[in-house]
Amino acid sequence: MHKNIVFTYIIFTILLLVSRLSVAELMIEITQGSDSAIPIAIVPFTNKSAGAIPENIQKIVSADLQRSGEFDPLPTNRMLSLPDSAKAVYYRDWRLLKQNYLLIGNVEYSKYTKNYKIQYELFDVNQQQRIIGEVVSGGEKSLRDLAHHISDAIYEAVTGVRGAFSTKIAYITLQGSPVGKGKLEYRLQVADSDGRRSFTLLKTSEPIISPSWSPDGKKLAYVSFESGRPAIYTQVIKSGKRTLVSSFKGLNGAPAWSPDGKKLALTLSKDGNAEIYNLDLATKKLERYTRHYGIDTEASWSPDGHSVVFTSDRSGTPQVYRMNIYDLEPERLTFEGRYNARPRFSGDGNSLFFVHKSNGSFNIAAMNLKAGNQTTLTETPLDESPSLAPNDRMLIYSTQRGRKGVLAVVSVDGRSKYFLPSAFGDVREPAWSPFLR
Amino acid sequence: MKAISTKNALALIFSASILAGCSTTGTTEDADINADANGVTVTDQEGGSESYGQGEGAAVVTSEMDAQKAEAERLAKEKEAGVLREIRTFYFDFDKSSVKPESRTALMAHAAFLAANPNVNVALEGHSDERGTKEYNLALGERRGQSVERFLVVNGVARTQLEVVSFGEEKPAAAGHDESSWAENRRVMIQYK
Numbered sequence: 001m002h003k004n005i006v007f008t009y010i011i012f013t014i015l016l017l018v019s020r021l022s023v024a025e026l027m028i029e030i031t032q033g034s035d036s037a038i039p040i041a042i043v044p045f046t047n048k049s050a051g052a053i054p055e056n057i058q059k060i061v062s063a064d065l066q067r068s069g070e071f072d073p074l075p076t077n078r079m080l081s082l083p084d085s086a087k088a089v090y091y092r093d094w095r096l097l098k099q100n101y102l103l104i105g106n107v108e109y110s111k112y113t114k115n116y117k118i119q120y121e122l123f124d125v126n127q128q129q130r131i132i133g134e135v136v137s138g139g140e141k142s143l144r145d146l147a148h149h150i151s152d153a154i155y156e157a158v159t160g161v162r163g164a165f166s167t168k169i170a171y172i173t174l175q176g177s178p179v180g181k182g183k184l185e186y187r188l189q190v191a192d193s194d195g196r197r198s199f200t201l202l203k204t205s206e207p208i209i210s211p212s213w214s215p216d217g218k219k220l221a222y223v224s225f226e227s228g229r230p231a232i233y234t235q236v237i238k239s240g241k242r243t244l245v246s247s248f249k250g251l252n253g254a255p256a257w258s259p260d261g262k263k264l265a266l267t268l269s270k271d272g273n274a275e276i277y278n279l280d281l282a283t284k285k286l287e288r289y290t291r292h293y294g295i296d297t298e299a300s301w302s303p304d305g306h307s308v309v310f311t312s313d314r315s316g317t318p319q320v321y322r323m324n325i326y327d328l329e330p331e332r333l334t335f336e337g338r339y340n341a342r343p344r345f346s347g348d349g350n351s352l353f354f355v356h357k358s359n360g361s362f363n364i365a366a367m368n369l370k371a372g373n374q375t376t377l378t379e380t381p382l383d384e385s386p387s388l389a390p391n392d393r394m395l396i397y398s399t400q401r402g403r404k405g406v407l408a409v410v411s412v413d414g415r416s417k418y419f420l421p422s423a424f425g426d427v428r429e430p431a432w433s434p435f436l437r
Numbered sequence: 438m439k440a441i442s443t444k445n446a447l448a449l450i451f452s453a454s455i456l457a458g459c460s461t462t463g464t465t466e467d468a469d470i471n472a473d474a475n476g477v478t479v480t481d482q483e484g485g486s487e488s489y490g491q492g493e494g495a496a497v498v499t500s501e502m503d504a505q506k507a508e509a510e511r512l513a514k515e516k517e518a519g520v521l522r523e524i525r526t527f528y529f530d531f532d533k534s535s536v537k538p539e540s541r542t543a544l545m546a547h548a549a550f551l552a553a554n555p556n557v558n559v560a561l562e563g564h565s566d567e568r569g570t571k572e573y574n575l576a577l578g579e580r581r582g583q584s585v586e587r588f589l590v591v592n593g594v595a596r597t598q599l600e601v602v603s604f605g606e607e608k609p610a611a612a613g614h615d616e617s618s619w620a621e622n623r624r625v626m627i628q629y630k
Contacts, residue, residue, distance in 0.1 A: 273580065297573055339532070
């Protein structure tokens with residue numbers, strides 16, 4: 001079942017005044033205020049048309065920025081004025097409220113084009129300066145996309161880091177209990193990064209695991225047990241078109257797209273036990289990457305495509321290894337504790353995120369590959385499946401809350417954390433999309 | 438083959454293992470009997486109740502035994518083997534895939550039956566508990582299935598009769614997030630086709 005959500009929308013970008021000045025200064029400001037989120041006032045967007053606007057732009061942008069943990073939006077009821085144009089901005093008011101930034105804007109609907117036009121402007125309260133402004137437009141279905149685009153622009157203007165609000169997350173839901181004889185429904189879902197507008201790519205009574213985004217964000221690879229045994233499929237998100245790519249005897253698991261999108265690292269046991277292979281998606285040629293009687297699985301590519309990290313228990317316990325794809329010599333990376341598994345590279349290639357067990361608890365840990373030091377980011381007992389936002393600032397993972405599987409997001413610096421709403425039963429196996437445009 | 442009640446059969450094996458000089462550390466109340474959808478009774482053992490061990494070949498037929506006695510003995514052994522084959526779930530330690538000593542007697546009964554009936558095929562379903570990562574657990578479940586496969590092959594079963602399928606942590610037998618549930622979930626199930 002594929003509900004067609006059209007991602008594509010057109011932004012008529014009119015850069016009103018692109019003065020991306022003082023990005024460096026702003027970054028210094030963040031460093032200085034490292035313990036606290038940046039105060040920002042996001043004024044309700046004025047409606048310049050007769051009818052109601054189906055989405056609340058102010059609310060969406062505020063929620064995005066707040067979720068990042070790096071911004072602290074001012075509640076509307078504390079605002080002294082509600083300006084909707086630069087002329088109406090009195091910096092003194094906002095300084096009084098200890099705000100660093102001010103976002104204002106308006107929305108206008110055109111009956112002729114059936115498009116909404118959103119104009120926004122961001123001001124630096126202390127510098128008494130307008131930083132960015134833009135007019136964006138799109139149809140009713142793209143109103144949330146436009147709002148996330150604004151969040152991205154604000155985030156980048158203030159932090160100097162590309163925003164990742166216009167991204168998607170894929171995840172698996174399970175309705176029903178696998179224990180007992182009741183009906184089970186597994187779904188492969190894709191939603192906006194704020195959990196909204198979810199839709200179903202696959203619905204089956206058998207387990208689905210390991211969704212993995214293609215680097216262009218257009219396809220997902222995953223493992224489905226719908227045939228009674230694990231097999232790997234790829235699926236085009238927009239059309240729903242599905243391709244069976246691996247169904248060898250034994251295991252077919254842990255698909256991971258190479259950065260150029262041409263190959264899929266995967267785990268097969270057709271030659272005896274769990275080994276990592278590299279499948280060329282065009283030629284269907286398989287190249288064997290590991291040779292060991294221990295378990296080798298959960299491959300993840302380095303962003304440059306030259307190496308692969310993976311889980312192996314060749315030492316007796318599961319640990320993280322790295323090998324370059326030319327000599328295929330595994331080098332052990334983790335030495336703390338008896339369980340380190342399912343590594344994922346950060347987008348800059350400098351860090352690894354993986355599942356680490358300590359004191360009987362499974363948590364998400366990070367390792368700086370240059371310094372080699374390891375830190376633990378989460379503290380609940382059953383944390384799994386870390387997946388980084390493409391800007392490396394947030395990490396989504398699955399955990400248990402009560403008796404339910406839920407998704408959680410933690411900022412990579414550990415300062416903020418939030419849970420994602422679940423539409424269906426248990427949620428697990430999150431995968432954050434790459435940048436989509 | 439339901440000539441005797443399960444209760445009597447259990448008593449029979451217990452006495453057999455006691456006769457064989459093996460200690461029984463658990464109690465029969467711990468043995469948990471579930472009927473699955475096909476009406477096949479599966480006896481799950483947990484914790485301290487698993488000491489059926491080494492009952493195999495315990496009875497010695499002496500020269501004084503008359504034919505009638507030997508026949509009775511043979512029937513009793515057959516019943517015992519049948520009951521042992523009702524044990525179709527075998528448990529494992531965390532992150533381990535070696536067959537536990539207490540699983541051997543029942544696995545031997547399956548091996549003997551399968552070796553004698555080469556047209557019978559079984560699936561060996563490997564499972565793990567929920568802890569740790571899903572794909573590692575999928576590989577671990579397979580390795581557990583392969584351990585049982587190896588055990589059966591060593592004991593005379595043709596490899597072509599056996600098929601290992603792993604479900605990793607996806608199909609737990611117990612829903613809890615505690616050691617007793619996890620112990621029930623780290624298992625290989627023999628499914629007769």
